[in-house]
Amino acid sequence: xxxxxxxxxxxxxxxxxxxxxxxxxxxxxxxxxxxxxxxxxxxxxxxxxxxxxxxxxxxxxxxxxxxxxxxxxxxxxxxxxxxxxxxxxxxxxxxxxxxxxxxxxxxxxxxxxxxxxxxxxxxxxxxxxxxxxxxxxxxxxxxxxxxxxxxxxxxxxxxxxxxxxxxxxxxxxxxxxxxxxxxxxxxxxxxxxxxxxxxxxxxxxxxxxxxxxxxxxxxxxxxxxxxxxxxxxxxxxxxxxxxxxxxxxxxxxxxxxxxxxxxxxxxxxxxxxxxxxxxxxxxxxxxxxxxxxxxxxxxxxxxxxxxxxxxxxxxxxxxxxxxxxxxxxxxxxxxxxxxxxxxxxxxxxxxxxxxxxxxxxxxxxx
Amino acid sequence: xxxxxxxxxxxxxxxxxxxxxxxxxxxxxxxxxxxxxxxxxxxxxxxxxxxxxxxxxxxxxxxxxxxxxxxxxxxxxxxxxxxxxxxxxxxxxxxxxxxxxxxxxxxxxxxxxxxxxxxxxxxxxxxxxxxxxxxxxxxxxxxxxxxxxxxxxxxxxxxxxxxxxxxxxxxxxxxxxxxxxxxxxxxxxxxxxxxxxxxxxxxxxxxxxxxxxxxxxxxxxxx
Numbered sequence: 001x002x003x004x005x006x007x008x009x010x011x012x013x014x015x016x017x018x019x020x021x022x023x024x025x026x027x028x029x030x031x032x033x034x035x036x037x038x039x040x041x042x043x044x045x046x047x048x049x050x051x052x053x054x055x056x057x058x059x060x061x062x063x064x065x066x067x068x069x070x071x072x073x074x075x076x077x078x079x080x081x082x083x084x085x086x087x088x089x090x091x092x093x094x095x096x097x098x099x100x101x102x103x104x105x106x107x108x109x110x111x112x113x114x115x116x117x118x119x120x121x122x123x124x125x126x127x128x129x130x131x132x133x134x135x136x137x138x139x140x141x142x143x144x145x146x147x148x149x150x151x152x153x154x155x156x157x158x159x160x161x162x163x164x165x166x167x168x169x170x171x172x173x174x175x176x177x178x179x180x181x182x183x184x185x186x187x188x189x190x191x192x193x194x195x196x197x198x199x200x201x202x203x204x205x206x207x208x209x210x211x212x213x214x215x216x217x218x219x220x221x222x223x224x225x226x227x228x229x230x231x232x233x234x235x236x237x238x239x240x241x242x243x244x245x246x247x248x249x250x251x252x253x254x255x256x257x258x259x260x261x262x263x264x265x266x267x268x269x270x271x272x273x274x275x276x277x278x279x280x281x282x283x284x285x286x287x288x289x290x291x292x293x294x295x296x297x298x299x300x301x302x303x304x305x306x307x308x309x310x311x312x313x314x315x316x317x318x319x320x321x322x323x324x325x326x327x328x329x330x331x332x333x334x335x336x337x338x339x340x341x342x343x344x345x346x347x348x349x350x351x352x353x354x355x356x357x358x359x360x361x362x363x364x365x366x
Numbered sequence: 367x368x369x370x371x372x373x374x375x376x377x378x379x380x381x382x383x384x385x386x387x388x389x390x391x392x393x394x395x396x397x398x399x400x401x402x403x404x405x406x407x408x409x410x411x412x413x414x415x416x417x418x419x420x421x422x423x424x425x426x427x428x429x430x431x432x433x434x435x436x437x438x439x440x441x442x443x444x445x446x447x448x449x450x451x452x453x454x455x456x457x458x459x460x461x462x463x464x465x466x467x468x469x470x471x472x473x474x475x476x477x478x479x480x481x482x483x484x485x486x487x488x489x490x491x492x493x494x495x496x497x498x499x500x501x502x503x504x505x506x507x508x509x510x511x512x513x514x515x516x517x518x519x520x521x522x523x524x525x526x527x528x529x530x531x532x533x534x535x536x537x538x539x540x541x542x543x544x545x546x547x548x549x550x551x552x553x554x555x556x557x558x559x560x561x562x563x564x565x566x567x568x569x570x571x572x573x574x575x576x577x578x579x580x581x582x583x584x585x586x587x588x589x
Contacts, residue, residue, distance in 0.1 A: 049490055050489075051486050051489065051490075076489070076494075077486075077489035077490055078488075078489045078490075078491075078492050078493055078494050078495075078497075078498075079492075082490070083490050083491065084486075084487075084490040086483070086486075086487060088483070090483050090484060090486070090487035091487075092484060092487070092488075092502055092506070093484075093506065094502075094505040094506045094508070095505075103488075103491060103493075103501070104491045104492075107491060107492035107493055107497075108492060110492070111492055149491065150490075150491075153490070153491045153492060
């Protein structure tokens with residue numbers, strides 16, 4: 001799995017929407033394309049795969065040029081070594097699961113690649129499904145088959161368009177580990193479209209943030225998460241923070257594990273398979289963070305950390321205000337009422353305590 | 367017992383016409399199902415014309431077209447030595463024209479029902495357009511293709527007016543079943559007319575029941 005560079009310089013305009021992206025994306029592992037619906041994420045992916053005839057400009061992966069409108073180059077979709085997992089799986093319903101897998105593998109072999117059908121069947125746990133018709137599969141099953149089929153195409157780049165959309169929480173938890181393992185199984189980088197910050201946090205190492213057809217930011221998730229407030233762009237979810245923490249101790253007796261974040265210690269219910277030293281991403285809803293000016297007395301909340309007040313966002317029209325809190329090098333966001341804000345007389349630079357009622361692992365859809 | 371020659375001639379004509387129309391109809395229907403060209407409604411209208419025109423109109427123009435003094439008729443004479451009008455080949459040509467909508471419309475509906483989704487998925491899995499048509503679109507449209515063939519076959523057997531004008535009534539060459547029935551009625555041979563008519567009636571009914579049972583979603587849109 002090597003880092004590849006995806007160079008994009010494309011423009012597309014429709015009556016109600018325009019896309020203009022000029023960006024170099026360093027691809028390694030999973031890179032998220034993040035933004036609200038209508039921000040152009042899917043259009044961008046379709047342009048990359050070659051299914052968006054209206055897109056003008058230049059697209060290249062490493063040394064391979066897929067499109068260069070100035071030079072009159074447009075490599076058709078079937079000649080681009082890129083596979084696409086559609087939101088609705090799009091399995092071929094005239095074939096059974098095995099037939100769907102063979103469809104991809106056969107054409108990959110013709111293109112001189114060496115797909116390993118057995119390995120893909122094992123990797124995505126679909127051995128039991130091989131003789132089933134595509135239409136008889138559950139949502140989670142059909143996504144897994146679609147992932148396996150895309151891997152068997154042996155691409156140089158995999159594009160995933162919101163593969164968790166429309167699945168219930170149980171099915172999302174079922175699929176997530178397969179998405180995490182995707183770069184390893186496919187041997188190629190993955191570009192992953194999502195409007196869900198938590199999914200991004202759980203999966204991606206890099207992120208391309210989009211809004212209204214433009215790229216707002218592009219870089220490592222941790223870095224972008226610090227400099228840009230992704231909350232408003234995340235659909236459905238309110239403001240939230242994303243921090244990285246390292247497991248320092250797993251305590252089997254209490255069922256808790258200790259994590260170190262920004263020089264402070266957090267306690268969380270331990271997850272199966274957590275190891276000392278492992279780095280995890282934590283997701284903290286801003287509404288679950290309270291602020292105390294002095295250290296509070298005995299209480300049930302376990303995670304009380306000293307913090308320094310940073311930026312305060314408050315407007316006369318909203319009942320709530322957002323307060324940035326620095327905990328060591330990490331930043332978390334608290335949502336409190338404006339009433340509380342004025343009563344506590346919070347100011348930037350002030351030392352306070354952050355009380356975190358709930359902290360959970362990103363992507364642990366429970 | 368009536369002469370069964372016209373029955374076999376009709377079956378032969380219908381089989382050849384269906385085969386030819388399948389070859390022409392698949393690309394035409396695919397184009398109609400996928401194109402965004404401005405001329406699409408025009409082509410659709412031309413394709414549907416045989417559904418609304420009186421057979422005499424089609425027959426009249428086909429006669430003019432197939433006349434040995436017309437370019438097409440002349441070309442046929444120089445190629446084969448025989449005339450196109452009043453021949454079995456002429457009947458096939460005429461049938462292919464008036465049965466065209468019965469092939470193209472169900473095919474177009476079937477292709478549109480499959481939609482772009484599976485074709486796009488195939489393209490991202492390294493399948494060329496032709497590969498995707500053959501291995502995704504056509505198998506997924508199988509029922510629509512069968513419907514189109516059955517309707518074309520049945521309609522070709524049932525046509526009368528165009529056949530009479532273009533083919534005349536030549537035994538073994540152009541006297542198909544519908545002409546034979548007309549001939550029997552004219553000659554007051556009602557017993558023979560009854561046998562052929564009832565046969566055609568039962569055949570058509572069974573065929574249509576089969577088509578509708580097979581799939582209710584590929585019905586003709588104009589007729």
